[in-house]
Amino acid sequence: QVQLVESGGGLVQAGGSLRLSCAGSGISFGSSSINSMGWYRRAPGKERDLVAVILRGGSTDYAESVKGRFTISRDKNTVYLQMNSLKPEDTGIYYCNTRVPYAPREYWGQGTQVTVSS
Secondary structure, eight states: OOEEEEEOOEEEETTOOEEEEEEEESSOOSTTTOSEEEEEEEOTTSOEEEEEEEETTSOEEEOGGGTTTEEEEEETTEEEEEEOSOOGGGOEEEEEEEEOSSTTOEEEOOOEEEEEEO
16 A cells, blocks of 8 residues: 655744655655655645655756745655745645656645644
8 A cells, every 4th residue: 555644744933944754655666666756735725736846867846936945855765845934825735746657647645734824
C-alpha cells in the first residue's frame, strides 16, 4: 500500500518559519521510478494549487507567490518544504504529491494544516 505521510504543519505567526516533511512508502523512490515530488496547497475557499515541485533530474519549480521564501528538497523517499517569511495568505492545507510513470500516475498524502496568523 502506497502511503505519503506529511508532518510539520501547525500555527505560526507571520514572518515565522515551518518545515514540512512527507515520507513515502510502498513504492520505489529510486531516481528512475519517480517523475516528481511536490507540494500543493488548498487555501480556504480555493482550488488546490501547486506550491513547489522537484523533478526527476533535481530541478525545481515554485509558485510565483512563494519564490524566494520556500525551498523544496528531497532525500530518497522524503520530500521537504522549508517555508520562511510566512504570510497569512500561505494558510491552507498542504498536500504532498508524487507522480510516477505508471498507473495510477500519482499519489497524494492526507494533508497537513498550516495556519499563519497576522
